[in-house]
Amino acid sequence: MGFAEPSTSSVAKGETLADTARMVSNYADIIVIRHPLAGAPQVVADHSDAPVINGGDDSNQHPTQTLMDLYTIRRCKGRIEGLNIGILGDLRYGRAPHSLAYGAAMFGARIINIAPPGLEMPDHVLIRLKKLYNAEVMNVTDLSEVISELDVLYVNRLQKERLPEGVDYESIKDSYVINRKAVERSKPDLIIMHPLPRVNELAYELDDDPRAKYFEQARNGLFVRMALIIALLGELELKPIERERVELERRCPNPRCVSNHEPYLRPSYERLLPGDETLFCLYCGFPLEGTR
Numbered sequence: 001m002g003f004a005e006p007s008t009s010s011v012a013k014g015e016t017l018a019d020t021a022r023m024v025s026n027y028a029d030i031i032v033i034r035h036p037l038a039g040a041p042q043v044v045a046d047h048s049d050a051p052v053i054n055g056g057d058d059s060n061q062h063p064t065q066t067l068m069d070l071y072t073i074r075r076c077k078g079r080i081e082g083l084n085i086g087i088l089g090d091l092r093y094g095r096a097p098h099s100l101a102y103g104a105a106m107f108g109a110r111i112i113n114i115a116p117p118g119l120e121m122p123d124h125v126l127i128r129l130k131k132l133y134n135a136e137v138m139n140v141t142d143l144s145e146v147i148s149e150l151d152v153l154y155v156n157r158l159q160k161e162r163l164p165e166g167v168d169y170e171s172i173k174d175s176y177v178i179n180r181k182a183v184e185r186s187k188p189d190l191i192i193m194h195p196l197p198r199v200n201e202l203a204y205e206l207d208d209d210p211r212a213k214y215f216e217q218a219r220n221g222l223f224v225r226m227a228l229i230i231a232l233l234g235e236l237e238l239k240p241i242e243r244e245r246v247e248l249e250r251r252c253p254n255p256r257c258v259s260n261h262e263p264y265l266r267p268s269y270e271r272l273l274p275g276d277e278t279l280f281c282l283y284c285g286f287p288l289e290g291t292r
Contacts, residue, residue: 017262021047030232033057039258039283043265051232058256059093059162060284064228065195066099068221070107073152075220076191076213081108084149088114089156089176089201091121093163096195097156098125105135112138112146116175118167119158124280124287131272143176148185153178155194155202179203183211193217243270246279250288257284 011020017040024031025048032053033041038060045052056062073080085104091097091113101111101121111129113121120139129135140146147153155178178201183190194202194214206212231238246269252259259265259281269279269288279288 016264017043017258018047018264020044021052024048025050030229035258037258037261038254038256038285039281042283043258043262053228053232056095057258058284059095059098059159061099062095062195063099064221064225065096066103067228068217068224069096069100069154069193069195070103071224072193072213072217072220073104073191077151077189080104083109083151084112084146085109085152085154086112086114086143086146086150087121087154087156088143088178090119090158091115091156092119093159094156097121097154100154101125101129101135101137102133105129105133105137110136110138112140112150114140114143114146116141116172118172119175124285127278127287128272128280128285131276131278143178143182144185147183148187150186150190153183153186153190153192155192155198157194157197157199157201160199173200177201177203178206180205180209186211243282245270245282248279248288252281252284252286253289254281254284254286257281257286259283 009015009020021031021044028050030053031044031048031050032055033044034055035041035057038058040057041052041054054061054063070080073083077083087097087100089097092115105111115121126137129137138146158173178192180203183192190211191213192206192209192211196214196218230236247266248269249267251267254260259267268282270282271279280286281288
């Protein structure tokens with residue numbers, strides 16, 4: 001069962017996300033949610049008896065994409081630890097880059113963020129990378145500065161649908177294009193990845209290049225998600241992450257956070273480490289201002 005548009009569900013009648021989760025969990029063994037508000041999957045998980053898979057929430061996270069990305073890297077390179085993983089493109093509004101940075105750092109990779117001005121990796125992601133994983137992170141604006149060092153080049157499209165008002169898409173859409181010339185100085189065993197779909201940031205001339213792994217990466221997604229479903233149905237023992245929940249009256253500073261759109265939700269935060277003064281929104285991951 002499923003619905004792709006709110007108009008085909010009771011959401012159109014004013015049903016809250018929490019009640020939708022309660023109702024769907026009566027019928028489903030697993031819930032997969034993709035939602036335009038950051039943190040919506042957490043709300044569903046909090047109010048559902050069924051396990052929840054985050055299929056992407058606004059510009060926040062895309063965990064299952066990262067599972068297939070890490071699987072692809074491991075299959076192609078034999079390891080993740082110690083690799084130089086370059087994440088290029090729209091790192092501010094793209095959710096796949098955020099999840100990949102966390103996942104790769106968790107396994108000991110070096111993260112090299114490559115983004116045009118204005119599209120850099122958000123500060124709250126960089127803070128988490130340092131606090132949780134003590135990750136080695138490098139930030140540059142030009143691929144040519146680092147192409148010879150990379151083991152993995154992960155290209156992302158410009159997130160046109162998430163650009164804020166006032167940002168001219170036409171003026172920045174060609175700010176990065178990856179073609180053969182752009183990667184001519186790469187290591188011979190570099191792998192090029194992309195979460196797809198692509199627009200104009202990844203040239204078709206690379207499709208038959210042995211370094212191109214993005215269609216293999218997409219195929220791997222089928223197997224990885226099958227394995228995840230099997231695990232969630234009880235075939236594997238999964239241990240949930242323990243999270244300290246801190247409820248305050250102060251609202252999350254992120255206007256795209258679900259907690260600012262579902263009025264019954266109490267603002268909730270977490271500490272990444274015991275005793276840490278910085279509080280992060282439990283839903284969207286934004287730091288609470290004044291707690292750093």
